[in-house]
Amino acid sequence: MSIQIGRRQALGLATGLAAGSLAIPGLARAQAAPVKIGLVAVQTGPAATLGTHLRDGFLLGMKHLDSKLGGRATEVLPIDDELRPDVAVTKVRAALERDKVDFVVGVVFSNILAAIMRPVTDTQTFLISTNAGPSPFAGRGCNPYFFATSYVNDQNHAVMGKAAQDAGYKRVMLLVPNYQAGRDSVAGFKSEFKGEVVEEMFTPLTQMDFSAELARIAAANPDALFTFMPGGLGVNLVRQYRQAGLQRIPFLSAFTVDESVLPAQGAAAVGFQTGTSWTPTLPGEQNARFVRDFEAQFNYVPASYAAHAYDAAMLLDSALRRTGGSLADKGALRTALKAADFRSVRGNFAFGANHFPVQDFWLAKVAQRPDGKFQTEHVRKVYENVTDPFAAQCRMPAG
Structure with a gap:
């Protein structure tokens, strides 16, 4: 119910943003x-909840900025990519043409970002x-018209690789979806974990029944499981993990237990660990x-999808303040x-x-608050002011 309330309020915010752009008195700018x-x-x-967090975080940022960027009235045009790359390209091209x-902002999934990267940046739109x-865009594929307020996919997973290493785990199994971000998650975890990877299990991005994989985990009895299963995938996996009685095997993850899915996972996720750049x-x-303000506006606990989108609004405002509200000089x-x-x-x-950001990363765990809601809580800082490992490969082309 809280998500539905948030959507109605978000639509009101979007309408207000558009309406506010029609009559701004004062400066010529x-x-x-x-x-x-x-x-x-x-x-x-099933992934719509992630997009809702992202959207609502950006809209809250715009509300805090009085619906202006750099003093200029701003209109936010929502684009539902439907988690289909072809649809995303068609809709984004329509928004451009x-x-x-003036800017394209957002994107939850790496396959969608990969699809729209060229159509957007080839028009010299930021x-x-x-x-x-995705790691290719942080390294040799870096682009003068592309910025990220989040992270390189590998980084949150590397946090958990280091956590597993620090905990002294010797044998770990990996379970991820078979697409770019899933492969990045494996690479990130293995970059820090030096023990034995008993098995790497790759599943379709649409898989919701993990009984076969859980049977293999039970049979292998590893020291820990590391997994990356976003959205509805994570909801089902966490519930099935508890139902299978596997909580005796430490559950390490990134983007599998966070505020976007905790309302559905509930107590089944309590105590499970995650690597993250942000917690409430x-x-x-x-x-x-x-x-x-997010909870007051939308009536649910924000996830990192919302936090990073909120920061994107603040980033755009800061940039336009520096240019005096001008969009004309791309270099400036x-x-x-x-x-x-x-x-x-x-x-x-x-x-x-x-x-890509230079930032801190944290080990966090799921807890239930006194008010009954669930959230991730930071445990300890794992990396401080860290640069992603692909930055050295970037030779930023002139734009």
């Missing part, structure tokens, strides 16, 4: 056409990913305000984006040479 944002957030199928959007971070409990007034706008002159909900944040 504000008389210009509104800044247009194409906000790509999956709203169809028909609606003349693409800001608030979640998907991180210290700092900016984060406290974000979480407090790029420099302003790279400066990242805003207060992140994560605390430490800057961009590396590849336009």
Whole structure:
């Protein structure tokens, strides 16, 4: 129910943003056409909850900015990619050619980002990913018109590889979906874990029944399981893991137990661990305000999808403030984006040479709050001000 309430309120926010762009008195700069944002957030199928977090986080950022970026009225145009690359390309091209959007922001899944990267950046339009971070785009495929406010996919998984190593686990099994982010998760985990990987299990992105894989885990009896199963995949896996009585085997993950799925997982996820760049409990007034206002507006606990999208709104505002609201000089706008002159909900944040964040990463675990809601809570900092391992491969082309 809380997600449905959040959607209705989000639609009201989006309407308000569009309406607010029609009549802004005062400075001549504000008389210009509104800044247009194409906000790509999956709203169809089991992954829609992730897109809802992303969308609502960005809209809250715009509310905190009074529906303006750099003092200019702003219009947010929602784009449901339907988790289908061909659909995403068609809709994004329409936003570029028909609606003349100035920025494309969002994207939950890496296969969608890969599909729209060229159509967006070839038009010299800036693409800001608030979640998907496939490693090729952080290395040799870095792009002057692409920024990410999230991470490189591998990084959260490397956190768990280090956590497993630090815990002294010797034998670990891996379970991930068979697509780019799944392969990145395996690479990230193995980059830090030096013990034996008993088996790597790859499943279809649409798989919801894990009984066969759980039987193999039970038979192998590893020291721990590491998994990456986002959205509805994670809901089913966590429930089935508990039902199979496998909680005796430590459950290590990234994007499998977070606020986007915890309402559905409930007590089954309590105590399970995750690697992350953000939790609702991180210290700092900016984060406290974000979480407090998000819950008040949408009536559910935000996930990192929302936090990174909120930061994207703040990033765009900071860039347009530096350019005096101008979008004309792409080089100046790029420099302003790279400066990242805003207060992140994560605390430490800057961009590396590849336009991916330099930031902290945390080990977190699932807990139930006194009010009955579930959230991830930071346990300890695993990396501080870390640059992703692919940045050294980036030779940023001139744009």
